[in-house]
Amino acid sequence: MADLQDYVFITVALINVLIVFIEGSTIKSVNSCLPPAQNTFNIQCGRGFMVRITKSFYGYNSRGQCGYQLGDCIYEDHERHSCVGQESCTLPIPASNDYIPECQKDSSYYQIDYQCVPAAESYNICDTPLVTEQRGYIKTPNYPNNYGYNHHCITNIRVEKYQTVKLHVIDMDLESNGSYGCIDWMYAKDGRRSVTLCGRRWNEPLVMSSNELLIQLNTNSISNHKGFWLYFEATPPITTTTKEPTTPIQQKTSAPLHFKEPTIPIRVNPQYTEPENKLPFAEIVGGVIGTLSLILVILLVLLAVKWYKERRRRDNKNRFMEVQNPAYRNSTEFRQSRTEPCYNYMDV
Numbered sequence: 414m415a416d417l418q419d420y421v422f423i424t425v426a427l428i429n430v431l432i433v434f435i436e437g438s439t440i441k442s443v444n445s446c447l448p449p450a451q452n453t454f455n456i457q458c459g460r461g462f463m464v465r466i467t468k469s470f471y472g473y474n475s476r477g478q479c480g481y482q483l484g485d486c487i488y489e490d491h492e493r494h495s496c497v498g499q500e501s502c503t504l505p506i507p508a509s510n511d512y513i514p515e516c517q518k519d520s521s522y523y524q525i526d527y528q529c530v531p532a533a534e535s536y537n538i539c540d541t542p543l544v545t546e547q548r549g550y551i552k553t554p555n556y557p558n559n560y561g562y563n564h565h566c567i568t569n570i571r572v573e574k575y576q577t578v579k580l581h582v583i584d585m586d587l588e589s590n591g592s593y594g595c596i597d598w599m600y601a602k603d604g605r606r607s608v609t610l611c612g613r614r615w616n617e618p619l620v621m622s623s624n625e626l627l628i629q630l631n632t633n634s635i636s637n638h639k640g641f642w643l644y645f646e647a648t649p650p651i652t653t654t655t656k657e658p659t660t661p662i663q664q665k666t667s668a669p670l671h672f673k674e675p676t677i678p679i680r681v682n683p684q685y686t687e688p689e690n691k692l693p694f695a696e697i698v699g700g701v702i703g704t705l706s707l708i709l710v711i712l713l714v715l716l717a718v719k720w721y722k723e724r725r726r727r728d729n730k731n732r733f734m735e736v737q738n739p740a741y742r743n744s745t746e747f748r749q750s751r752t753e754p755c756y757n758y759m760d761v
Contacts, residue, residue, distance in 0.1 A: 418423065429703050433742060434749075438526055439528065439529075440467060440526050440527070440528070441527055441528070441529070442480060442481070442489075442524055442525065442526050443456060443498045443504075443524070443525050443527070444479055444480035444522055444523065444524035444525070445479060445481035445506050445522060445523055445524075446521065446522050447471075447507065447509065447510045447520055447521060447522055448508060448509055448510070449480070449506040449507070449508070449525055451506065452501075452505065452506060452508075453503050453504060453505055453506060454504040454505075454506060454525060455501070455503055455690060456502040456503075456504065456525075456527055457500075458500055458501060458502075458529035459473075459500060459501075459529070460500060460536045461500075461531060461532055461533070461561055462500060462529040462530060462531055462532060463497075463498050463499065463500070463529070463530045463531075463532050463535070463557075463642075464496060464497055464498065464499055464500070464501070464502045464527055464528075464529065464530075465497060465498075465527060465528045465529075465530050465642075466494045466497050466502075466525060466526070466527050466615075466616075467526045467527060467528060467616070468489065468525070468526040468616070469489070469490055469491075469492050469494070469504075469523075469524070469525045469526070470487045470488060470490060470508075470523075470524060470525060471487065471488045471490060471510075471511045471513060471520035471522070471523055472485045472486065472487045472488075472513075472521065472522050472523070473485060473486045473487075473513055473516055473518040473519070473520050473521050473522075474521055474522065477521070478522070479521070479522045480522060480524055481522075481524055482702045486513050486515050486516035486518060487513070487515075488511065488512075488513040488514070488515065488520065490511070490735060491616075493613060493615045494582075496594055497557070497583065497615070497642070497644050498552075498556055498557030498583075498584060498585040498639075499557050502527075504525060505705075506523055507523050510748070513603060525583060527638075530550065534549055534550055535549070535550035535551070535552045535556075535642070536549060536550065536551050536552070536568065537552060537553075537554055538551050538552065538553060538554075538566045538567075538568045538628060538630050539553075539554050539566035539630070541568050542567065542568060542569065542644075543568070543569050543571065544568060544569070544570045544571070545570075545572065547572065547577070547646070547647045547650065548644075548645065548646040548647065549644075549645060549653060550583075550642060550643065550644055550645075551568060551570075551628060551642075551643040551645065552640065552641065552642045553604070553630060553639075553640030553641055553642075554566075554640070554733065555640070556639065556640040556641070556642055557584075557639055557640070557642070558639070559637045559638060559639065559640070560597075560630075560632060560637050560638070560639070560640040561632070561637055562632060562633065562634045562637060563632060563634050564630050564631070564632040564741055565629075565630070565631055565632075566628060566629065566630045567628070567629045567630075568627075568628050569625065569626070569628075570625070570626040570627075570628070571624065571625050571626075571629050572624050572625075572647040573624060573647070573651065574624050575624070575649075576624050576647040576648060576649065576651075577621065577622055577623065577647070578621055578623065578624060578625070578626040578645055578646075578647055579618070579621065579646050579647075579648055580601065580615070580618070580619040580621050580626065580643060580644075580645050581617070581618050581619070581643065581644045581645075582610070582614050582616070582617040582618075582619065582641065582643060583613050583615065584614075584627065584639070584641065584642045585599070585610065585611075585612070585613060585614040585615065585617075585640075585641040585642075586612075586613050586638040586639035586640065586641070587599060587610070587611040587632075587638055587640070587641065587677070588611065588632070588633075588635070588636050588637065588638050589611040589612040595609060595610075595611030595612075596611070596633060596635065596636075597611060597629075597630075597631065597632040597633060597637065597638070598610065598611040599611070599628065599629065599630055599641055600627075600628070600629040600631070601619060601621070601626065601627070601628050601629075602626070602627045602629075603621045603622060603625060603627070604622075604623040604625060605622050605623060605625035606620075606621070606622070606700055608689060616745065626645070628643070639643055707744075709711055
């Protein structure tokens with residue numbers, strides 16, 4: 414029974430992780446015909462998630478549809494939405510149509526594309542000195558609430574040497590002095606260029622060209638605002654295969670984003686090198702054992718030869734000493750006649 418409960422618990426946990434992953438990577442939409450039947454859109458991401466507005470636009474559909482279809486003529490409004498980063502969002506719907514220059518038509522609908530991003534995927538810039546992930550989010554302390562006073566924080570994003578870090582400003586509200594300059598500011602620097610930002614910005618890509626990126630936050634003690642929320646991603650992506658796919662990767666047919674977050678194609682890692690052909694482990698071990706056995710046999714033969722020569726030398730020496738020293742003779746030799754001949758043995 415306990416094993417069954419553990420299995421159920423693990424299964425539920427895995428399902429929740431999968432739901433969070435799908436929820437955070439799916440682009441959703443709310444739309445309305447124009448003029449609208451209601452005044453607002455209500456977006457609910459729920460606890461533990463943050464609303465990210467990827468795009469808001471007017472569209473014209475010749476078939477009378479109230480949402481984007483492939484081939485529609487659209488016009489982005491580049492509207493900044495103050496509820497970005499919160500768990501829920503109430504957004505106004507335009508009361509009237511807007512003219513779309515591309516197709517010279519009045520819009521027939523209004524649409525907002527958004528994502529529900531898990532809050533756990535965002536790094537606090539003041540708590541994270543180094544980030545080595547391939548993608549993620551950076552935010553100011555307490556975002557989407559005010560960031561507080563006297564912050565001087567730095568985080569470094571570092572990926573593979575052959576990659577480049579792309580940076581996008583999802584939302585920014587840092588204290589500025591109008592057109593005179595920045596009071597609170599964000600500073601970004603890679604190996605080739607740097608940029609200082611403040612004021613209000615949204616859905617804005619920053620051009621970077623290095624695999625290392627430093628991001629700095631500086632605030633004073635006078636006033637504070639909402640802060641910033643950034644998205645970063647390393648390109649080209651790291652892959653685990655060395656073969657190109659045989660079938661094309663399907664592309665989404667939903668509306669394009671204001672800044673395009675690159676898909677993840679399967680491509681060759683430029684730092685990959687083909688491994689050398691090596692002998693199997695069993696053959697290597699067999700060769701080593703055979704060599705050691707041959708050496709052992711040779712040593713045994715040499716020892717046997719040496720032992721034989723040493724024994725022969727001792728025997729000859731003993732025979733010679735018996736002639737030179739009577740102490741080496743046995744007792745029967747002293748009882749024999751002195752007239753018997755005495756033989757003097759010499760080494761052969």
